[in-house]
Amino acid sequence: MKKIISIELSDDQCEKLIASIYMAGWITTAHLEDDESGPFNDLEQTILEQFTRQGLTEHTVLNEATGGYSFTEKASEEFDKILEEYDDVTFWEELSTRLAERDVNLMKLSGSEKAEKIMLLADKYDLELEKNGLKNVFIKNKQ
Incomplete structure (x- = not known):
């Protein structure tokens, strides 16, 4: 119906x-x-x-x-600006959180300790990324 x-x-x-x-x-x-x-x-x-x-x-x-x-092209450009701002904020938030989760998963911690450590480490990464952007982010070459 x-x-x-x-x-x-x-x-x-x-x-x-x-x-x-x-x-x-x-x-x-x-x-x-x-x-x-x-x-x-x-x-x-x-x-x-x-x-x-x-x-x-x-x-x-x-x-x-x-x-x-x-x-219209004008509308697309206007709305794309909003999406770009969202993408930018989301990128940095996701990066710091995922780096923190990666690092904490290597530690032997309980659930509550793990969540607290992730938050603390994500805050630390937030400060670093705000200050230096990607300048100090590297990928290890394991070859």
């Missing part, structure tokens, strides 16, 4: 919805091959179509050749 919902959105909510749809699409398809569509593609197309039909074309455009809808 297909449920149809209708909601009224303010201009600000429309902006946030379209940004959310872009980011959900990016997150669910970034790892796929170029010709694969993600699990949210149908939803994305439905929302982009509605935005375009309602004249909200600042962020959406109809591709006449394919009949599909996409984000």
